[in-house]
Amino acid sequence: MKFVCARVLRGCAAGLASLLAMVAVLVCTQVAHAQAVPPKVQLSPAVRAALQSPALTDQERAALRLRHGTWDEGDLTTPADRARAALAIADFASAALADPAAPAAVRAEALIAAGRPQDALALVEKATDSRGVLMRALALDALGRTADGTAAALAAKEAGEQNGATRDEQMDAIEATALLARLQGRPSRDWQSMLDALAKLRDADQLDPRPRLLEGRLLVQKDRFEDGVAALQE
Structure with a gap:
């Protein structure tokens, strides 16, 4: 590949050669990045041990399998479980994500990922839970309604920073802060x-x-690709 690129560059004018060189670097970087992402990630020893622990109930074990992407159909006993499983594998056409009994925030997240923010907004426009408010912020941002998206993100952030906030609400607050960092140009210390x-x-x-x-x-998102991939592989 380097030999072919060199021949092309030698045959071009100086300005075009510089442009092609930049493109070549980007292509090579993307190839390296793709190679850094494994096709499959193994469960950590701690998770495997937990799944085998007799201390867990069947329901807790099923929830843990769902959270780590190792569920089977028998684990998906509720509309929420089925919707979360479909979202996890990006099966946006799944009937589970059209089920009104599934959480609106989960369905909205799938719609946003599928490029349908207007439909997502309809599901969470009046949401009061932190996840629903966060999805509203993301949908509004995707629709170009920056001011409204910022207001919703601030609400989700504040909810997760209150005393007594649940673990899920704290996670939502961090995601909302990341959105605000982009919308408001917040400094690196926020990251x-x-x-x-x-x-x-x-x-x-x-x-x-x-x-x-x-x-x-x-x-x-902060261009720390190798660190990010390492985190995603764990």
């Missing part, structure tokens, strides 16, 4: 504070993959 908060959540429950997954996403 570090998010990573610090995620580290605390991760240490508090090492079987919960969500803090590390969100950390990986944030690192990739």
Whole structure:
């Protein structure tokens, strides 16, 4: 590949050669990045041990399998379970994501990911839970309604920073802060504070993959690709 690129560059004018060189670097970087992402990630020893623990009830074991993406159909006993499983594998056409009994925030998240923010907004426009409010912020942002999206993100952030906020609400607050960092151009120290908060959540429950997954996403967004991939692989 290097030999072909060199021949092309030698045959071009100086300006075009520089442009092609930049493109070549980007292509090579993307190839390297793709190679850094494994086709499959193994469960950590801690998760495997927990799944085999007799201390867990069948319901707790099923919830843990769902959270780590190793569920089977028998684990999906509720509309919420089925919707979350469909979202996890990006099966946006799944009937589970059209089920009115499934959480509106889960269905809205799938619609946003599928490029349908207007439909997502209809589901969470009046939501009061932190996840629903966060999805409203993301839908509004995707629709170009920056001011409204910022207001919703601030509401989700504040909810997760209240005393007594649940673990899920704290996670939503961090995601909302990440959105605000982009919408408002917040300084780099806000990103570090998010990573610090995620580290605390991760240490508090090492079987919960969500803090590390969100950390990986944030690192990739800040162009720290190798660190982000390492986080996503755990």
